[in-house]
Amino acid sequence: MNNEDVITQDVFENLQELLNHNEIRAFREAFLDHHIYDQTQFYLDFTDDERLELYSILSPQELSEIFENIDFDAVDIKPYLQEIAPEYLSAMFDEMSSDNAADILTNLNKRERRAIFSQMAPENVTEIRNLMHYDEETAGSLMTTEFVAVVANQTVSSAMTVIKATAEDAETIYYVYVLDNDKQLLGVISLRSLLISHDDTLISDIVNEHIIKVDVDEPQERVARYFRDYDLLALPVVSHDNIMLGIVTVDDIIDVIDDEAQSDYSGLAGVNTDNVNQNPIQSAAKRLPWLVALLFLGMGTASLIDHFDGLVSKASVLAIFISLITGTAGNAGTQSLAVSVRRISINDDANRSFFGLILAEIATGLVTGAVTGLTIFIVVSLWKGNMMLGLAVGVAMFCAITVANLAGSLIPVAMDRLGFDPAVASGPFISTMSDLTSVFIYFSIAGIFIHFF
Secondary structure (H helix, E strand, O other): OOHHHHHHHHHHHHHHHHHHOOOHHHHHHHHHOOOHHHHHHHHHHOOHHHHHHHOOOOOHHHHHHHHOOOOOOOOOOHHHHHOOOHHHHHHHHHHOOHHHHHHHHOOOOHHHHHHHHOOOOHHHHHHHHHHHOOOOOEHHHHOEOOOOEEEOOOEHHHHHHHHHHHOOOOOOOOEEEEEOOOOEEEEEEEHHHHHHOOOOOEHHHHOEOOOOOEEOOOEHHHHHHHHHHHOOOEEEEEOOOOEEEEEEEHHHHHHHHHHHHHHHHHHHHOOOOOOOOOOHHHHHHHHHHHHHHHHHHHHHHHHHHHHOHHHHHHOHHHHHHHHHHHHHHHHHHHHHHHHHHHHHHHOOHHHOOHHHHHHHHHHHHHHHHHHHHHHHHHHHHHHHOOHHHHHHHHHHHHHHHHHHHHHHHHHHHHHHHOOOOHHHOOHHHHHHHHHHHHHHHHHHHHHHHHHHO
16 A cells, blocks of 8 residues: 555545544535545445435535546446435536436436436426437537537627626536527637637637537547547537537546447457456356357367377377467467557558558568568477478468468458447457467468478
């Protein structure tokens, strides 16, 4: 435990002591003095009784900020919601941004949501319900409807009046969106541009019409790329007929990027890494399907070895190098898979050419295969004193690595073109496939050289 952890634990224990001794004023001041991230961690670490006491100390608005910072992927939020009084819960959701409220409320059933909605402000309920109708992992599911907008025929002075009136409830005020009378998006103005412009200047004279925007049904991965490529703080979301619906902010995209990276890692590893705190039975249930599928695929490798049993009986020395070739080819295939999935995820157009990618990986496979094959040729020739054996193993290594490289790049690209998640072409799958192909290549080539052993 490092010094920072010790300090945090001491602070937490001090807060518990204040709370348990009913020193409400001192507790409240100490608790709210911390950053909202720390408040959230303290809240999650409190006991059930301590949290029930906390609800009588914090206002719904203060608790809403805590709930907006909870990582729903790591924490089952439903038990926390169910222990809060419905009236308090409704007031908390009234204070929360609509997109975060919608995300949290999806954890409750319809009856529980109706009870909360019945005590909320009608306009907030409408916004939340609209957001809940959008498909998951799209711009619509990420956006918030709390943004600042002005019309093109306003002056800077009147626009600043609008901003001051709406800034408190807006998600961000750094971007001000310009709409026409039909609420269609015309452009955007930075807050800086407004501040340095003359009060009588028309918004239409300073608006930036070259605006980056996304359709409401745009996949969240593509939305994240816009933020990365254009260094945005917020991105407007429009309907199919260019009606401004909301904005996606950078804090939501950070969560998306984290989720996508976790998803890719899960795929490459062949396991689900979303919840590392599962009990052994749950973990086993998640991993078994892949393991069983790979077991049957691995049986193909065993069958191939059995098929070439006669070859091995003639030259038992061949058995020594089976694991060497399959292991090296598997590693090469996994490396190629990682590069291919990364290229797809960053959507680099220069790398998105199907044939260009395949040719590049073939070239890489040829180079790495040649160097590795030459190395093992020299080692085996000197070790076993048989150049023909070394040549057989070297050529097999060269071919196995080239094929593994090609498979590692071809499979995820093909899956991406077919509309599937390329990360599903996991490392264990590619490795097992490489075992199958490399064993076949090895014994086929060894059969040509068998008379020289």
